[in-house]
Amino acid sequence: MSPQLQPARSIAAAGHRPIVRGPDHSHAVTHVTGRNNVDAARGRRLGLQATASADETGGGYLARPRMGRIRLQASSAGYPPVVIEQALPCGAITHTPDSKRRSVMTIVLVHGNPETDVIWRPMLRELGHDDVICLSPPGYGAPVPDRFGASWIEYRDWLISELEAIGHPVHLVGHDWGGVHVMNTAMSRPDLLLSWTIDVMGGFDPEYVWHDLxxxxxxxxxxxxxTKAFLGETVEDRIQTNLSLGIPEQTAKELAVGQDQTMMRCLLALYRSAPEPILKHMAAHLADASAVPGLVVIATEDNFVGNVEMRRRAAVRTGATVVELPLQHWWMLQDPKLAAKTLTNFWSSVPVADAHV
Known part of the structure; x- marks a missing residue:
C-alpha cells in the first residue's frame, strides 16, 4: 500500500534537485555518540584538526556509545574529509565536496517514551540512507547531564543544541515525546530545519486530555x-510489558535492556512538567512551525495522541502535509517499509537545493 500525501498547503517542488551523495563514501561521518559528535561538529565549523572516538565517553546526549572510530582532518573550506574506520549500526552523515554540498540532506530521528533508539532500526534498513543521525534524549538511552531536570523545555533546548552542533539544516523526525520536542523546536528555531515530521499532533489540540497512563x-x-510496576523485577518482565503495548518481540527485547530507573525518573519529571495548560501554551505558537515544510503522520489506530479529528485540526494550523496510515502507535515498527516510503515521499517534495549554502 502506498500512502497518499494530503497537503494542507501546497509545497512547491519547482527547482527541486534529486538528493546526491558523493560516490566516494570515505567522505562520511558515521553515527557517533556522546560529546564527540558535538565536538566534531564544532571542529568542522572552526576548520580544526581533531580525532574523536565513539568508544570514549564525554557526557554527551546522543545514543549510548557503540563501536567505531572516526578521524577528522581539516580542509581549507572548513568541511574536513572524514575517514570511516569502522561502520556504526544506526546510520551516517554524509559530507560531499563543496561542489555537491548543496544537495546533501541529513535526517535526524528523535524517539520518545519509554524508548531508546532501537525503535528506528527496522525502518532504517528500509530507508536506505547513509546520512541518518539517531538522537536519544537524556535518560532515554543517553546519559543525563548534571542539573538536568527533564522538563519539556529542557528537552527542547537539548534538541536545539544538538541541531546547532550539526551545523546545517536537517530533516527532523520525532515519534511520541520526540515529536513534542521536534514541534517545540520547529516553532522556536525553524532555521535549523529543512522539514519536520511528527506523529503526536493531537496533543496540540485545545481539547486534548492526557491518556489514562x-x-x-x-x-x-x-x-x-x-513506573515500578512497569520495570518489574526482571528484564523478562519488561519484555512482557513492551509486548502488551504492541511492540514487536525483537524490539521489545532490545528496549527492555535500556529501560531503567533513570528513564523512569525522567519519564515522571517530563509528564509532570506538561499538564494540559502547558500543552495549550505550546499550541498557541503552532503557526510558527509553518516557516518550513512539515509532515503530520496520523496512525489511525493510535489511541495515545488524540482522535484523528484533533490531529487534523492541529495540523491545519501548521500548514503541514498530512498522511493517514492504518497503523498503531509504533507505526515505524509495525510496517517499516510503509513508514520509510511515507517519509521519503515527503522529503522528495521538499526543495533542498539551497539548504547548505
Missing amino acids: AQEWRTIDSGEAA
Missing part, C-alpha cells in the same frame, strides 16, 4: 508505583 504518571505516588 499519563494521568497516572503525573500523579504523585501513583506515578512512582506505576
Whole structure:
C-alpha cells in the first residue's frame, strides 16, 4: 500500500534537485555518540584538526556509545574529509565536496517514551540512507547531564543544541515525546530545519486530555508505583510489558535492556512538567512551525495522541502535509517499509537545493 500525501498547503517542488551523495563514501561521518559528535561538529565549523572516538565517553546526549572510530582532518573550506574506520549500526552523515554540498540532506530521528533508539532500526534498513543521525534524549538511552531536570523545555533546548552542533539544516523526525520536542523546536528555531515530521499532533489540540497512563504518571505516588510496576523485577518482565503495548518481540527485547530507573525518573519529571495548560501554551505558537515544510503522520489506530479529528485540526494550523496510515502507535515498527516510503515521499517534495549554502 502506498500512502497518499494530503497537503494542507501546497509545497512547491519547482527547482527541486534529486538528493546526491558523493560516490566516494570515505567522505562520511558515521553515527557517533556522546560529546564527540558535538565536538566534531564544532571542529568542522572552526576548520580544526581533531580525532574523536565513539568508544570514549564525554557526557554527551546522543545514543549510548557503540563501536567505531572516526578521524577528522581539516580542509581549507572548513568541511574536513572524514575517514570511516569502522561502520556504526544506526546510520551516517554524509559530507560531499563543496561542489555537491548543496544537495546533501541529513535526517535526524528523535524517539520518545519509554524508548531508546532501537525503535528506528527496522525502518532504517528500509530507508536506505547513509546520512541518518539517531538522537536519544537524556535518560532515554543517553546519559543525563548534571542539573538536568527533564522538563519539556529542557528537552527542547537539548534538541536545539544538538541541531546547532550539526551545523546545517536537517530533516527532523520525532515519534511520541520526540515529536513534542521536534514541534517545540520547529516553532522556536525553524532555521535549523529543512522539514519536520511528527506523529503526536493531537496533543496540540485545545481539547486534548492526557491518556489514562499519563494521568497516572503525573500523579504523585501513583506515578512512582506505576513506573515500578512497569520495570518489574526482571528484564523478562519488561519484555512482557513492551509486548502488551504492541511492540514487536525483537524490539521489545532490545528496549527492555535500556529501560531503567533513570528513564523512569525522567519519564515522571517530563509528564509532570506538561499538564494540559502547558500543552495549550505550546499550541498557541503552532503557526510558527509553518516557516518550513512539515509532515503530520496520523496512525489511525493510535489511541495515545488524540482522535484523528484533533490531529487534523492541529495540523491545519501548521500548514503541514498530512498522511493517514492504518497503523498503531509504533507505526515505524509495525510496517517499516510503509513508514520509510511515507517519509521519503515527503522529503522528495521538499526543495533542498539551497539548504547548505
